[in-house]
Amino acid sequence: MIDISSLAGPLVNGILWGGLFALIGMGLSLVFGVMNLINVAHGDLVILATYFAFFLSTGLFMRYNLPFDMDPILSLVIIIPVMFGLGYAIQKFLMSRAFKVSAEAPLIIAFGISLIIQNVALRFWTPMSRSLTPPYVLDAFVIGPLRIRVVYVIAFVAALIIVFLLREFLRRTYLGRAISATAQNKSAAHLMGVNTGRVYAFAFAISMAVAAVAGVCLGLIFSFTPEKGIQFLIIAFGVVIIGGLGSMVGTLLGGIIMGLVMTFGGLIDTNWQMLLVYLVVIVVLAARPQGILGR
Amino acid sequence: MLTISLLWTNMEKRAQEISQEPLLKISNIDVFQGTFQALWDVSLEVKAGEIVGLIGANTSGKSTLLDTISGLLHPAKGKIEFDGQDISTMEPFHIVELGITQVPEGRGIFPDMSVLDNLILGSYSKRARSRKKENLENVYQHFPILETRKKQMAKTLSGGEQQMLVLGRGLMADPKLMLLDEMSLGLAPIIITSLYKALQEIRERGITILFVEQNVRRSLQEADRAYILEVGRVTLSGTAEELREEEEVKKAYFGV
Numbered sequence: 001m002i003d004i005s006s007l008a009g010p011l012v013n014g015i016l017w018g019g020l021f022a023l024i025g026m027g028l029s030l031v032f033g034v035m036n037l038i039n040v041a042h043g044d045l046v047i048l049a050t051y052f053a054f055f056l057s058t059g060l061f062m063r064y065n066l067p068f069d070m071d072p073i074l075s076l077v078i079i080i081p082v083m084f085g086l087g088y089a090i091q092k093f094l095m096s097r098a099f100k101v102s103a104e105a106p107l108i109i110a111f112g113i114s115l116i117i118q119n120v121a122l123r124f125w126t127p128m129s130r131s132l133t134p135p136y137v138l139d140a141f142v143i144g145p146l147r148i149r150v151v152y153v154i155a156f157v158a159a160l161i162i163v164f165l166l167r168e169f170l171r172r173t174y175l176g177r178a179i180s181a182t183a184q185n186k187s188a189a190h191l192m193g194v195n196t197g198r199v200y201a202f203a204f205a206i207s208m209a210v211a212a213v214a215g216v217c218l219g220l221i222f223s224f225t226p227e228k229g230i231q232f233l234i235i236a237f238g239v240v241i242i243g244g245l246g247s248m249v250g251t252l253l254g255g256i257i258m259g260l261v262m263t264f265g266g267l268i269d270t271n272w273q274m275l276l277v278y279l280v281v282i283v284v285l286a287a288r289p290q291g292i293l294g295r
Numbered sequence: 296m297l298t299i300s301l302l303w304t305n306m307e308k309r310a311q312e313i314s315q316e317p318l319l320k321i322s323n324i325d326v327f328q329g330t331f332q333a334l335w336d337v338s339l340e341v342k343a344g345e346i347v348g349l350i351g352a353n354t355s356g357k358s359t360l361l362d363t364i365s366g367l368l369h370p371a372k373g374k375i376e377f378d379g380q381d382i383s384t385m386e387p388f389h390i391v392e393l394g395i396t397q398v399p400e401g402r403g404i405f406p407d408m409s410v411l412d413n414l415i416l417g418s419y420s421k422r423a424r425s426r427k428k429e430n431l432e433n434v435y436q437h438f439p440i441l442e443t444r445k446k447q448m449a450k451t452l453s454g455g456e457q458q459m460l461v462l463g464r465g466l467m468a469d470p471k472l473m474l475l476d477e478m479s480l481g482l483a484p485i486i487i488t489s490l491y492k493a494l495q496e497i498r499e500r501g502i503t504i505l506f507v508e509q510n511v512r513r514s515l516q517e518a519d520r521a522y523i524l525e526v527g528r529v530t531l532s533g534t535a536e537e538l539r540e541e542e543e544v545k546k547a548y549f550g551v
Contacts, residue, residue, distance in 0.1 A: 138434065171412075172421060181405045181416050188403030193391030195422035246407065285386060 009146055011208065014263035016148070016258050019156030020221060022255025023214035024232055025239030026162065027207035033201040033246050034183045037095065037106050041114040043233030045083075045208060048117050049215025050224050052079050053269035054130055056063065062124055072132045072216050073154070079212045087208030091201040131221035136259035159255065162210055163248045169206075170248070179203050205232065238281045244290055297527055316379070318343040318503050319364070319472055324373030324383075326356075326363050327506075333359040336373075337525045341472065346494070346504045348518030348535075350511055355524040357507040358400055359472045364505075365397045366390040378471065391420045392469035400480065400507075402457045406450035410441055413449050417467025419421075426469050433500070434463035437493050455486035462493065466502075473497070475506035481515070491517050515539055 028042045037249040039045075056075040059066035070078075090113070098105035112165055130139070139150045168175040182199045218224065218232065235258060243254020258277060265276035317340040326334040328502055333356045341347045351357050361366045364375060368385040375383045382390055396417075407411050414434060418427040435442040438459040449460060458478060465473050475494075479487040494517065498504055508514040515535045521541065523531040523538070531541060 177408075177412060177416055178419060180408065184405045185403055186404065187367065188399060189416075190367060190387045191391070191397045191399060191403070192416055192464070193388045193423075194390045195386075239486055263479075 006188050010263035014260035016152035016156045017070040018256030018259030019159035020217050021235055021239050021258045022159045022252045025236040025251045027211040028236045029240045029251050030080040030207045036199050039110050041110040044117040044229035045115045046211045046215045047229040049079055049083055050219040051121050053216045055221055071134050076216055083212040084205045088201050088205035091204035118226045129223045131223045151220040158213055163252050167248045214222050242282055242284045320376040322374045324370035326370050333527050337529055339522055341505050343503050345519050346498055348514035348521035349507045350514045350521055351524035356527040357524055358476055361476050383531050392422050396465045396468040396470035397474040398461045400476040402461050404449040411445040412518050414464055414467050417464035423469040430467050434466050438463055457484050477507055547551045
C-alpha cells in the first residue's frame with residue numbers, strides 16, 4: 001500500500017524544483033522563440049553565473065584566495081548586470097555576424113562558447129565539485145513530516161517573480177512588444193520600424209540576466225562542476241518542449257512537470273530518474289509537439 | 296497643439312502639391328535576390344496625394360519592388376529618393392521613421408497578440424508614438440469592427456478583418472506613403488470593394504498610396520496612375536484612363 005503522507009515530500013519538492021528548472025528553461029525559450037537560435041551554450045552560461053557567485057562568496061580563483069564573502073543572493077546585484085552585458089555583447093558582436101554567414105554558424109559559435117566556458121571554469125576553479133554555502137543553505141521549514149529546504153522555496157519564489165516580470169515586460173513595454181512581435185513575424189516587425197538587431201541583442205541580454213538568477217539558485221540547491229552545464233541544458237530543453245515555446249507560464253508548468261517527474265522517478269529508482277525525464281519528453285513530443293501552452 | 300499640427304500638415308501638403316517634385320522617385324534600379332536578378336532598370340514616380348497602382352503577375356517582381364522601397368532589399372544599381380532624401384541604402388526602421396509604411400502580402404499580422412496590441416505596435420517608430428491616440432481614433436473611424444474586436448487575438452479574425460487590421464496598423468505608423476502588397480488576395484469582392492473605399496478615405500487624409508494588385512480591372516478603377524510590371528521590367532505606364540485605352544491592356548482587361 002502506498003502511504004499518502006510519504007508522497008507529500010516528493011510532491012512538494014518536485015514542484016519547488018520545478019521553479020529552478022523553469023528558471024533555467026526561460027532563457028533558452030526566450031532566445032529560441034525570438035531568433036530561432038538553439039543556444040547550446042545556455043547550460044554552461046548558467047553554470048558560469050554559478051561559478052561567478054562562488055567566486056564572489058569565497059574569493060577562490062586559481063591559486064588565489066581573495067577576501068570576498070558575499071551572500072550569493074546579494075551577489076546577484078553584481079552578477080545580473082554583468083551577465084546582461086555579456087549577453088548583449090555576445091549577440092551584438094558574435095551571433096549577429098554568425099547569422100549573416102549561415103543558419104548553422106550561430107549554433108557552432110554557441111558550441112564554441114560552451115567549450116570555452118567549460119575550460120575556463122576548469123582552469124579557474126578545478127574539477128572539484130563545488131557548492132554555494134551561505135549559512136542558510138541547509139536550513140529547512142519543517143511542516144509535520146515534511147522537511148522543505150529554504151533554498152528550494154527561494155528558487156521557486158524567484159521563478160514566480162521572474163515569470164511575472166517577463167510576462168508584463170513582454171506585454172506592456174514597447175521594447176517587450178517589439179520582442180514578442182519579432183518572435184511572431186520577423187519581417188512584419190521589421191516593416192513596423194522595429195530595429196531587429198537591437199531587439200535580438202536585448203532578448204539575448206535578458207536571457208542571460210535570467211540565467212544569472214538560475215545559476216545562483218542552482219548553486220544553492222545542487223553541487224556543480226564545470227561539465228554540469230550540459231546536464232542542465234538537457235533539462236532546460238525538456239522544460240521548453242513540455243511547456244511549449246512562446247509562453248512564460250508554459251515554461252513554469254514545464255519546469256514543475258519536470259520536477260515532479262524527477263522526484264517521483266527518484267522514488268522508483270534513482271538510476272531511472274533521468275531516463276524517466278527523457279521518456280516524458282519523447283511522449284510530449286509525440287503527442288503534442290507544441291507543448292502544453294505553446295503556439 | 297492639435298490645431299497647430301493640423302495647420303502644419305496642410306501647409307506641408309500644399310507645399311508638395313505646388314513643388315511638383317515627386318514624393319517617391321525610383322531611378323533605374325537593378326535589384327537582385329541572391330544571384331537572381333529580379334528587377335531590371337526600373338523607374339517609377341509617385342507624387343504626393345496620388346494613388347498609384349503597380350500591376351503585374353506573380354513573377355513580375357512587384358513584391359521585390361515594394362521590399363526594396365521599404366529597405367528590406369537594396370538596389371545594386373540606381374537610386375531611390377523619398378521626400379528629397381536618398382534612401383537607397385537605408386535600414387528598414389530608418390525608412391519607417393521617414394514616413395514609408397508597407398502593408399505586406401499575406402497580411403503579416405502578429406497572430407498571438409490582441410488586435411489592440413497589433414495596432415499599438417504600428418506606432419512603434421518615434422515619429423508615430425506621439426500621435427498614437429489620434430491615429431487610433433482615426434483607425435477606429437475607418438474600421439469600426441477593429442474597435443469592437445480590440446481585445447481579441449489577431450489570429451481569430453476573418454481574412455477581411457485581418458486585412459483591415461494591417462491597414463489600420465499601417466496607419467498607426469503615421470505614414471506619408473503607404474505601400475500595399477496584394478491587399479485583395481483571398482478576399483470576397485464585396486470586402487475588397489469596402490477596403491478600396493477605405494483606401495480612398497485614407498487618401499483624403501493626405502496619405503499617398505502605392506498599391507500592388509494582380510487584378511487589372513480593379514487597379515485601373517482605383518488608381519490615378521499605374522505602372523505595368525512584367526518579369527522585372529516596367530513595360531507600360533500612364534494614367535488610368537490612358538492605360539484603359541492601350542491595346543495590350545485591353546487584352547489583359549478582357550482576359551481577367
